[in-house]
Amino acid sequence: MEISRYEEANPNPEYLIKSIAEQGYSLETALADLIDNSISASANKIEILLDIDQEPFTLFLADNGKGMDLEALKKSMQFPSDSPEKQRNISDLGRFGLGMKTASFSQTRKFTVISKEKGTNKYSARTWDVAVLTKTKEWKMIVNTQKEIEELINIYKRLSDNYLSSFDEFEATTIIIWQGLYKFEKYLEDNKKESVKNELMQITVNYLSLVFHRFLERQNNPLQIRINNKEIPPFNPFPTQEIDFRPIEYKQRKFSEDFIKIEGFVLPARSIDDCEKGINCWTLKNKSLMDMEGIYIYRADRIILFGGWYGLLKKTSRLQLARVRVDVGNKVDHLLHLNVAKSKVVIPHNLKDAFEKYAEQLKVEAEREYYNRGIKAFSEGVKKEKKTLLNKKITNKGVLLEINKEYPVLSELIKGLNREQLSNLKVLIRMINSTINKIRQVHEDLDLFEVKEEDLSLSDMVSCVRSLKKDGLYTEQLQKDIIEMLGIKNESLPEELINFGD
Helix, strand or coil: CCCCCCCCCCCCHHHHHHHHCCCCCCHHHHHHHHHHHHHHCCCCEEEEEEECCCCCCEEEEEECCCCCCHHHHHHHCCCCCCCCCCCCCCCCCCCCCCHHHHHHHCCCCEEEEEECCCCCCCCEEEEEEHHHHHHHCCCCCEECCHHHHHHHHHHHHHHHHHCCCCCCCCCCCEEEEEECCHHHHCCCCCCHHHHHHHHHHHHHHHHHHHHCHHHHCCCCCCCEEEECCEECCCCCCCCCCCCCCEECCCEEEEECCEEEEEEEEECCCHHHHHHHCCCCCCCCCCCCHHHHCEEEEEECCEEEEECECCCCCCCCHHHCCEEEEEEECCCCHHHHCCCCCCCCCCCCHHHHHHHHHHHHHHHHHHHHHHCCCCCCCCCCCCECCECCCEEEEEECCEEEEEECCCCHHHHHHHHCCCHHHHHHHHHHHHHHHHHHHHHCCCCCCECHHHCCCCCCCHHHHHHHHHHHHHCCCCHHHHHHHHHHHHCECHHHCCHHHHCCCC
16 A cells, blocks of 8 residues: 655745734724633723833733643643633623734734733733744744833823723733834834824724624623723623614514523604604714614624625615614534634524514614604604694504693683593594504504503493484494594404494
């Protein structure tokens, strides 16, 4: 039997690192990957500091997590440091064991990781430098001396102390240092400092406030992220505290070893005007409602993708009020084809049908709400000093409009009516309410006994029907012109009305 022969085919380290770093990272997504590692290490405080006084620009990311001893540090700097098939803790935000390296090399050509185990004093450090890899053509990592480590830590501490809003009782256990931001220094001729500062303090702040909002909002031990002088506030794209932010029925199903939950929401029509006025509870700064419409995928509480419909629907202004929240665990990454940068997933074929049906259902509700935007947002509760003819009522069928019986002209009219006239007026108001909402396409026929109208009783309707029959209306006319306009299903009519008052 012929023995196979082999030869070495080791990749050029410079070329490979530059290639794997091109995974679609931006500054904000690269930093988010580093923050994932901090959260997985149980950090509750993270600070990101930028020194742009001289080139190369230097960026520090420090956390107070459990840290690493020397062996753990060396392993974390390997390519990759773990198997993507490894069973992970439910709160672990990693997958490939490549995130920290690829994210860092996407922004810099030299980075250092300094770390110590929490509760200990001695730091260790290792550095990857593309210049060394280019020179040696070998996978050689720099072993930092204690003097180098102390110098880098002192630079970090001086920079941290120069900024405001520092954390109380904060001790960094891990510090990642990017020495040079080549995308800004190499490719920009003018305003390099302003460009990187804007990227960090506006775009990155907004992005991280959204992506990690569940961690930032936690009641117990919330995450705190500081960028230079600013502590990042959470931005929740599903502001359920708003009374007219309306959910539709959610769906949940078993998905491999995990569960997947799909929940749709419809923003109120008023949010369009709110955003034009600069009220930002609905969108991030410098983002429109259309930018924010679509699907938000949460993996272990971290948003990995947001906005857009991923081929299920087309983005349109009519859908700018629609958002879908999808929750998955971290055990199904391989089925969602999650990439290294956590910037792309593929909805599996056996889930796509469920997603499409749910998206179509949400589309109907969102378009209804969108077409309400031309209608004045009448207050649900009528203020004494300013009464309106129509009130807005939030229901699970959408926003309904109702005639306000306390409107001054109508209120005065009611006072002068006898019992029979009052019954007739109540029925007329119900018919008008039903007709208005049918025209607006938000009304569906309701069971009489599902309609809890305090001022309209069965006896009122019977009295009105009898009165109209006395005036010569035929049964067919009553059925067509009265009962249908009340918005009551024929099969749910009470016996007293089936015979139309006889």
